[in-house]
Amino acid sequence: xxxxxxxxxxxxxxxxxxxxxxxxxxxxxxxxxxxxxxxxxxxxxxxxxxxxxxxxxxxxxxxxxxxxxxxxxxxxxxxxxxxxxxxxxxxxxxxxxxxxxxxxxxxxxxxxxxxxxxxxxxxxxxxxxxxxxxxxxxxxxxxxxxxxxxxxxxxxxxxxxxxxxxxxxxxxxxxxxxxxxxxxxxxxxxxxxxxxxxxxxxxxxxxxxxxxxxxxxxxxxxxxxxxxxxxxxxxxxxxxxxxxxxxxxxxxxxxxxxxxxxxxxxxxxxxxxxxxxxxxxxxxxxxxxxxxxxxxxxxxxxxxxxxxxxxxxxxxxxxxxxxxxxxxxxxxxxxxxxxxxxxxxxxxxxxxxxxxxxxxxxxxxxxxxxxxxxxxxxxxxxxxxxxxxxxxxxxxxxxxxxxxxxxxxxxxxxxxxxxxxxxxxxxxxxxxxxxxxxxxxxxxxxxxxxxxxxxxxxxxxxxxxxxxxxxxxxxxxxxxxxxxxxxxxxxxxxxxxxxxxxxxxxxxxxxxxxxxxxxxxxxxxxxxxxxxxxxxxxxxxxxxxxxxxxxxxxxxxxxxxxxxxxxxxxxxxxxxxxxxxxxxxxxxxxxxxxxxxxxxxxxxxxx
Ligand code: F6R
Numbered sequence: 156x157x158x159x160x161x162x163x164x165x166x167x168x169x170x171x172x173x174x175x176x177x178x179x180x181x182x183x184x185x186x187x188x189x190x191x192x193x194x195x196x197x198x199x200x201x202x203x204x205x206x207x208x209x210x211x212x213x214x215x216x217x218x219x220x221x222x223x224x225x226x227x228x229x230x231x232x233x234x235x236x237x238x239x240x241x242x243x244x245x246x247x248x249x250x251x252x253x254x255x256x257x258x259x260x261x262x263x264x265x266x267x268x269x270x271x272x273x274x275x276x277x278x279x280x281x282x283x284x285x286x287x288x289x290x291x292x293x294x295x296x297x298x299x300x301x302x303x304x305x306x307x308x309x310x311x312x313x314x315x316x317x318x319x320x321x322x323x324x325x326x327x328x329x330x331x332x333x334x335x336x337x338x339x340x341x342x343x344x345x346x347x348x349x350x351x352x353x354x355x356x357x358x359x360x361x362x363x364x365x366x367x368x369x370x371x372x373x374x375x376x377x378x379x380x381x382x383x384x385x386x387x388x389x390x391x392x393x394x395x396x397x398x399x400x401x402x403x404x405x406x407x408x409x410x411x412x413x414x415x416x417x418x419x420x421x422x423x424x425x426x427x428x429x430x431x432x433x434x435x436x437x438x439x440x441x442x443x444x445x446x447x448x449x450x451x452x453x454x455x456x457x458x459x460x461x462x463x464x465x466x467x468x469x470x471x472x473x474x475x476x477x478x479x480x481x482x483x484x485x486x487x488x489x490x491x492x493x494x495x496x497x498x499x500x501x502x503x504x505x506x507x508x509x510x511x512x513x514x515x516x517x518x519x520x521x522x523x524x525x526x527x528x529x530x531x532x533x534x535x536x537x538x539x540x541x542x543x544x545x546x547x548x549x550x551x552x553x554x555x556x557x558x559x560x561x562x563x564x565x566x567x568x569x570x571x572x573x574x575x576x577x578x579x580x581x582x583x584x585x586x587x588x589x590x591x592x593x594x595x596x597x598x599x600x601x602x603x604x605x606x607x608x609x610x611x612x613x614x615x616x617x618x619x620x621x622x623x624x625x626x627x628x629x630x631x632x633x634x635x636x637x638x639x640x641x642x643x644x645x646x647x648x649x650x651x652x653x654x655x656x657x658x659x660x661x662x663x664x665x666x667x668x669x670x671x672x673x674x675x676x677x678x679x680x681x682x683x684x685x686x687x688x689x690x691x692x693x694x695x696x697x698x699x700x701x702x703x704x705x706x707x708x709x710x711x712x713x714x715x716x717x718x719x720x721x722x723x724x725x726x727x728x729x730x731x732x733x734x735x736x737x738x739x740x741x742x743x744x745x746x747x748x749x750x751x752x753x754x755x756x757x758x759x760x761x762x
Contacts (some may be wrong), residue, residue: 164341183231235278291701464565504532636734
């Protein structure tokens with residue numbers, strides 16, 4: 156949610172900043188801008204809209220900047236509509252800043268500054284910070300930053316430049332992420348590694364309240380008392396090509412096709428002697444035996460992975476699992492105790508609601524296990540135990556490979572809990588684990604059948620609204636299918652437990668309403684087939700997704716997608732692929748911006 160970048164070095168910085176912003180555009184694309192040291196001035200160029208439509212043409216129309224240091228921002232609007240004036244960088248000619256986060260007490264700061272003669276142009280909370288910095292500035296930038304952050308309530312990652320401190324960039328953060336990249340004779344800041352990876356793999360993670368003072372030759376870190384801090388240089392374990400589109404029309408399609416390798420990479424190191432192995436995070440069988448409850452918490456697709464987890468953990472381990480939407484968890488005063496395990500799922504590791512849920516769990520004293528994709532992210536650092544999904548960077552706003560590897564983790568956890576609790580034997584765990592490792596090949600088979608998803612998409616593209624139905628794990632999965640479709644194609648869709656349909660929702664069915672029915676569970680097949688009949692006889696157009704070993708429903712369905720068979724409980728990992736690709740091709744046919752759906756951002760760092 157908002158991406159910030161900065162560069163200081165010997166090269167011309169405008170192009171470097173714009174390219175880095177493009178890498179972060181998945182965090183927000185309402186507007187973008189840069190501010191650079193331009194002779195004795197700070198020059199700012201910013202524009203509403205995506206970078207290619209706003210900032211780039213505006214820069215192209217200006218004489219080329221020769222500046223070698225500056226900051227940049229790509230915005231997901233919170234305070235103030237997307238507009239040129241509300242775009243960042245924001246400043247007053249003496250100081251300029253870029254901000255990711257929300258300043259909760261900005262009104263009070265604004266009032267104070269207005270009384271002291273400051274005027275405000277934008278509707279943003281950020282302008283209050285820029286002007287407060289100016290107010291506190293007396294020639295010493297560090298002093299101004301320390302005084303300013305002491306006044307701020309809320310979340311922020313800030314990149315700051317002062318006209319009088321040429322080619323020097325300052326950065327500070329609380330709650331929102333920020334890294335400092337170290338190159339050879341050049342330094343960077345970025346909201347995440349994606350922004351800098353094409354220049355360097357070496358970076359420092361800025362911790363809460365730390366301040367970075369950066370020149371082209373290096374960085375000095377301070378705490379809020381101005382003490383110098385020593386920090387360890389980190390190294391990204393992936394390279395620039397992982398974040399490149401590599402000839403695919405969209406990142407989403409690229410990331411869907413990466414799922415077999417993401418699954419293998421995530422699973423293989425966590426299996427030892429045929430058994431799930433969680434020793435890297437310290438979660439033992441003894442601990443798993445003793446937890447009273449397991450909570451699984453996440454938002455959106457991450458929560459959907461958790462719902463699959465609930466079904467399989469409860470089914471195999473006979474242990475109660477409570478799945479919560481992170482945004483509801485804290486505020487429903489949950490019956491959480493220190494004897495519970497809280498599993499936190501997040502791709503970005505920065506989702507504000509999920510972080511709040513983790514804070515609460517830590518406060519209560521429950522054990523917390525984070526399943527996170529972004530290494531070193533806040534959730535990864537704040538949980539007691541962490542295991543990383545090894546999906547590589549996910550750029551498309553719409554999550555695909557991250558969901559799949561999160562779900563794969565749910566299986567490892569379920570097998571482990573069930574073994575620890577003695578509800579399944581070692582042989583059974585080994586057999587299940589072996590079958591889990593065969594899933595990536597079945598996922599590949601689904602990926603290779605793109606034509607059939609395109610056909611389904613051509614039937615869905617003109618729909619106003621549609622339903623996904625399924626029972627048991629198929630219901631859990633259909634939630635994810637429905638979210639994918641509505642998120643990127645803007646077609647309204649709902650997922651319903653197939654048996655629940657006749658308690659109200661079936662009244663929505665009329666001639667031609669598409670219903671996507673998922674039926675991969677042998678035991679529930681006959682029941683789902685009856686529900687299909689019910690909607691078909693009321694005029695629905697039925698797209699039926701089932702395994703190839705199941706009986707055909709003949710004239711009851713309009714289009715059938717056949718999946719390679721696996722053990723029932725493993726089927727969500729296979730069946731999600733057609734759901735992702737149907738959503739993808741529907742969005743493509745509707746000319747939607749697949750990787751950057753309207754109103755959304757990848758990393759949702761506000762509650
Ligand atoms: C949907 C999607 C979102 C995220 C959710 C959580 O395609 O991407 O629903 O799953 O915002 O994000 P993370 O996993 O980063 O916490």
